[in-house]
Amino acid sequence: MPEKSMDDVMEAAAGAHFSGLRLDSLRFSSPSTPASPSSARASQVLSPEAASSAAAAAPRQPFVIGVSGGTASGKTTVCDMIIQQLHDHRVVLVNQDSFYRGLTAEESKHVQDYNFDHPDAFDTEQLLECMGKLKSAHSVNVPLYDFKNHRRCSESFRKYGRFVKPAFDDFVLPSKKYADVIIPRGGDNHVAIDLIVQHIRTKLGQHDLCKIYTNVYVIQSTFQIRGMHTLIRDRDITTPDFVFYSDRLIRLVVEHGLGHLPFTEKQVVTPTGSVYMGVDFCKKLCGVSIVRSGESMENALRACCKGIKIGKILIHRDGDNGKQLIYEKLPKDISERHVLLLDPVLGTGNSANQAIELLIQKGVPESWIIFLNLISAPEGIHCVCKRFPSVKIVTSEIDVALNEDFRVIPGLGEFGDRYFGTDN
Ligand SMILES: Nc1nc2c(ncn2[C@@H]2O[C@H](COP(=O)(O)OP(=O)(O)OP(=O)(O)O)[C@@H](O)[C@H]2O)c(=O)[nH]1
Ligand SMILES: O=P(O)(O)OC[C@H]1O[C@H](OP(=O)(O)OP(=O)(O)O)[C@H](O)[C@@H]1O
Numbered sequence: 001m002p003e004k005s006m007d008d009v010m011e012a013a014a015g016a017h018f019s020g021l022r023l024d025s026l027r028f029s030s031p032s033t034p035a036s037p038s039s040a041r042a043s044q045v046l047s048p049e050a051a052s053s054a055a056a057a058a059p060r061q062p063f064v065i066g067v068s069g070g071t072a073s074g075k076t077t078v079c080d081m082i083i084q085q086l087h088d089h090r091v092v093l094v095n096q097d098s099f100y101r102g103l104t105a106e107e108s109k110h111v112q113d114y115n116f117d118h119p120d121a122f123d124t125e126q127l128l129e130c131m132g133k134l135k136s137a138h139s140v141n142v143p144l145y146d147f148k149n150h151r152r153c154s155e156s157f158r159k160y161g162r163f164v165k166p167a168f169d170d171f172v173l174p175s176k177k178y179a180d181v182i183i184p185r186g187g188d189n190h191v192a193i194d195l196i197v198q199h200i201r202t203k204l205g206q207h208d209l210c211k212i213y214t215n216v217y218v219i220q221s222t223f224q225i226r227g228m229h230t231l232i233r234d235r236d237i238t239t240p241d242f243v244f245y246s247d248r249l250i251r252l253v254v255e256h257g258l259g260h261l262p263f264t265e266k267q268v269v270t271p272t273g274s275v276y277m278g279v280d281f282c283k284k285l286c287g288v289s290i291v292r293s294g295e296s297m298e299n300a301l302r303a304c305c306k307g308i309k310i311g312k313i314l315i316h317r318d319g320d321n322g323k324q325l326i327y328e329k330l331p332k333d334i335s336e337r338h339v340l341l342l343d344p345v346l347g348t349g350n351s352a353n354q355a356i357e358l359l360i361q362k363g364v365p366e367s368w369i370i371f372l373n374l375i376s377a378p379e380g381i382h383c384v385c386k387r388f389p390s391v392k393i394v395t396s397e398i399d400v401a402l403n404e405d406f407r408v409i410p411g412l413g414e415f416g417d418r419y420f421g422t423d424n
């Protein structure tokens with residue numbers, strides 16, 4: 001029994017089978033949506049795995065998508081395409097097929113008369129129990145069904161008139177009216193699949209990550225900021241323009257990050273003779289850049305904090321799974337300072353974690369570290385926040401995912417090479 005656990009859940013409910021139809025009904029369930037009739041077969045369950053964290057104080061709302069459709073209508077194909085495009089390890093698929101009841105010895109003897117398309121063929125109680133657990137973010141064991149002797153695909157087309165079509169008419173078609181989205185042509189309908197992927201991404205995106213990890217801050221997006229991101233992400237931008245717009249964005253991230261430092265109250269008298277009740281900046285701070293890309297953020301920090309001490313950490317990339325520290329030069333009294341850790345890209349989180357670990361070894365309290373970056377991959381955020389829940393992360397955008405080469409996607413390529421002009 002494979003174990004699945006999740007904080008968000010996407011569930012798919014599918015009706016009995018009807019050969020020849022493409023996916024005819026995709027149902028987005030929410031607590032306010034009426035439940036599908038019990039006859040509608042739950043066939044696929046897409047569920048994001050638990051992203052549990054000590055920092056995950058906020059209650060998490062599972063997100064469940066029910067998918068209905070006739071036999072061989074393309075439910076699995078569409079769900080697989082959605083999962084593939086989402087590229088988010090928190091999303092998993094649970095198939096209603098896993099909840100087939102085992103056949104009794106008597107039923108096995110007359111398997112040709114057994115109706116695999118009737119809701120009674122499923123252990124719906126177990127399915128509901130499983131969904132209930134998933135929705136409350138508990139891990140579940142999903143049964144493995146042995147199709148060896150009872151493969152329905154081949155039998156369904158034999159049994160189309162006797163079982164498949166009647167079950168479709170009785171149990172699947174009536175659930176169609178509950179659908180929020182209907183996808184004609186199943187896997188061929190790239191536009192519909194793309195729209196659904198975008199919708200799920202919004203649900204799983206930065207908004208959710210900020211809810212899961214209360215120490216993650218994304219600077220307020222404006223069209224101006226989106227415009228600058230559009231420029232630096234464009235592979236055809238010139239190096240001077242890449243530097244110019246990266247610098248502008250970095251400055252915004254730095255200013256935002258400084259806003260998370262502690263302050264003391266301070267009053268001043270204005271030229272009108274009035275008292276302004278203000279605050280005083282935190283004095284004990286320093287910057288630490290992760291060489292070399294992080295050095296691109298030093299000027300913005302210096303421009304905001306005159307005379308700030310800046311240390312450096314160089315982390316040698318030793319394969320993509322492990323990173324090895326090879327150089328550090330840090331202020332001697334760093335343990336007494338709040339640290340603004342600088343690196344424009346948070347990918348896997350390995351570099352950031354190594355750097356944070358070193359700072360903590362040097363005596364910097366975890367909660368005194370603010371990690372500033374331009375773009376973050378969700379994987380990197382999970383990695384850092386799980387290990388160091390008190391570290392604050394300030395970023396300007398959270399991207400979709402990492403690809404198989406551990407590059408951020410859509411990303412902006414190799415930041416260091418583009419900024420320092422060492423790319424081709
Ligand atoms: N040509 C074409 N074939 C498709 C499309 N979608 C699915 N198929 C094929 O149709 C067959 C059934 O697709 P599935 O995705 O397994 O259908 P399903 O609804 O999950 O089937 P059951 O689990 O048996 O109910 C597979 O061989 C798919 O490759 C499509 O859009 N176009
Ligand atoms: O989160 P991670 O998966 O560790 O990836 C992020 C690291 O990768 C980049 O540096 P890179 O190794 O490309 O070196 P550079 O700064 O010298 O370009 C980036 O500046 C980070 O330091």
Ligand SMILES: O=c1cc[nH]c(=O)[nH]1
Nearest residue numbers: 347407408413414415
């Ligand atoms: O996409 C990536 C990942 C790590 N570092 C980068 O500069 N870009």
